[in-house]
Amino acid sequence: MTTEVHIHSHGPVGHISLNRPKALHALTQAMCEAMAEALLAWRDDDAITAVILDHAPSPDGDPKLSRGFCAGGDVAMVRKSALEDDGVSGRAFFYAEYRLNHLMFTYPKPIVAFMDGVTMGGGVGISQPCQFRVATENTLFAMPEGNIGLFPDVGAGWYLPRLRGAVGKFLALTAARLDGAECMWAGLATHYLTSDRLAEAKARIIAGEAPGGVLANMASHAPDARIAGNAAKIDLLFGPDTLEGIIAALKADGGDWAKKELKAVQAKCPTTGKVALRQFAENANCASFADNMRMEYRIASRMMLRHDFAEGVRAVLIDKDNDPAWDPAKPEDVIDALLDGIFAEDPDGGEWTPFPELA
Ligand code: QUE
Numbered sequence: 001m002t003t004e005v006h007i008h009s010h011g012p013v014g015h016i017s018l019n020r021p022k023a024l025h026a027l028t029q030a031m032c033e034a035m036a037e038a039l040l041a042w043r044d045d046d047a048i049t050a051v052i053l054d055h056a057p058s059p060d061g062d063p064k065l066s067r068g069f070c071a072g073g074d075v076a077m078v079r080k081s082a083l084e085d086d087g088v089s090g091r092a093f094f095y096a097e098y099r100l101n102h103l104m105f106t107y108p109k110p111i112v113a114f115m116d117g118v119t120m121g122g123g124v125g126i127s128q129p130c131q132f133r134v135a136t137e138n139t140l141f142a143m144p145e146g147n148i149g150l151f152p153d154v155g156a157g158w159y160l161p162r163l164r165g166a167v168g169k170f171l172a173l174t175a176a177r178l179d180g181a182e183c184m185w186a187g188l189a190t191h192y193l194t195s196d197r198l199a200e201a202k203a204r205i206i207a208g209e210a211p212g213g214v215l216a217n218m219a220s221h222a223p224d225a226r227i228a229g230n231a232a233k234i235d236l237l238f239g240p241d242t243l244e245g246i247i248a249a250l251k252a253d254g255g256d257w258a259k260k261e262l263k264a265v266q267a268k269c270p271t272t273g274k275v276a277l278r279q280f281a282e283n284a285n286c287a288s289f290a291d292n293m294r295m296e297y298r299i300a301s302r303m304m305l306r307h308d309f310a311e312g313v314r315a316v317l318i319d320k321d322n323d324p325a326w327d328p329a330k331p332e333d334v335i336d337a338l339l340d341g342i343f344a345e346d347p348d349g350g351e352w353t354p355f356p357e358l359a
Contacts, residue, residue: 070123125154149308
């Protein structure tokens with residue numbers, strides 16, 4: 001049993017608290033497996049009517065260690081796996097994480113995710129499938145995989161193309177950070193509560209009140225969303241279907257906002273950007289979330305072995321120089337044949353499948 005996640009039930013409510021404060025509660029394989037085991041048991045337990053998902057408060061009260069809801073996945077381990085065991089343990093991590101994402105997406109009982117802090121990558125994967133997604137003044141949401149040469153996974157290939165306008169492409173290609181109000185605007189959160197009200201909200205849910213009623217009753221009106229003022233530009237400039245087209249549109253605009261976003265897009269891994277755009281197009285052919293996760297697992301099993309991922313994790317998390325050398329370095333050099341290989345069927349270790357009881 002891992003101590004990286006706390007699992008309890010209180011009367012009618014299951015409670016999962018992420019507890020890896022030094023890594024901003026980034027998910028390990030053990031955490032994913034423990035969460036899935038609990039959720040599978042509660043799924044068939046008539047005494048459990050709802051689940052709460054949050055992060056544990058830091059033991060010493062250090063606010064710096066309380067910043068996270070969940071910063072992502074254990075990418076340092078995956079990088080090590082790519083360099084040392086041909087990616088066997090890295091693939092096992094993604095397999096387990098995506099099974100958890102799918103279990104949550106198909107969960108028959110309400111899950112309430114408290115996104116009270118950094119909610120990135122893997123944290124997006126365990127919050128977006130929840131029926132109730134609570135944002136606060138501490139919420140910091142992003143899909144930043146372009147910084148590390150990975151790709152928007154954990155179901156992002158399903159969620160992002162369903163956001164209004166070109167917002168999903170904008171998030172994937174710029175790694176833009178949204179605050180809680182912006183998550184409400186985008187539909188990434190369902191309720192906005194100030195963090196001082198979370199303890200009472202959880203207590204009322206644990207006491208047996210219906211989560212939807214508690215959250216509606218305790219929610220505040222979210223502040224104005226800054227992103228709303230840029231929505232027209234996002235839809236116009238991130239409207240093109242290709243990375244080259246989006247970059248050309250940003251260049252042609254020439255305004256301050258476009259210049260800033262152009263810089264963000266150009267700093268990201270170009271293969272990540274092109275993979276994301278192909279994912280969003282391919283998602284239209286996915287009849288189910290499971291189909292999407294099968295596709296993401298194929299992509300993950302290839303992307304984790306590429307130079308860009310080892311290099312991106314090095315630049316962001318190991319050496320922290322934030323100066324990765326991408327290869328290919330230019331969007332036009334990310335050719336279709338490269339993408340075809342990344343999306344091809346039958347990866348090493350076989351195809352992803354959901355939990356057998358959910359298939
Ligand atoms: C982009 C990412 C991730 C990131 C930073 C990026 C990511 C991720 C982490 C992360 C952060 C702290 C940890 C940890 C992982 O950072 O996916 O284990 O302690 O997991 O710019 O995609």
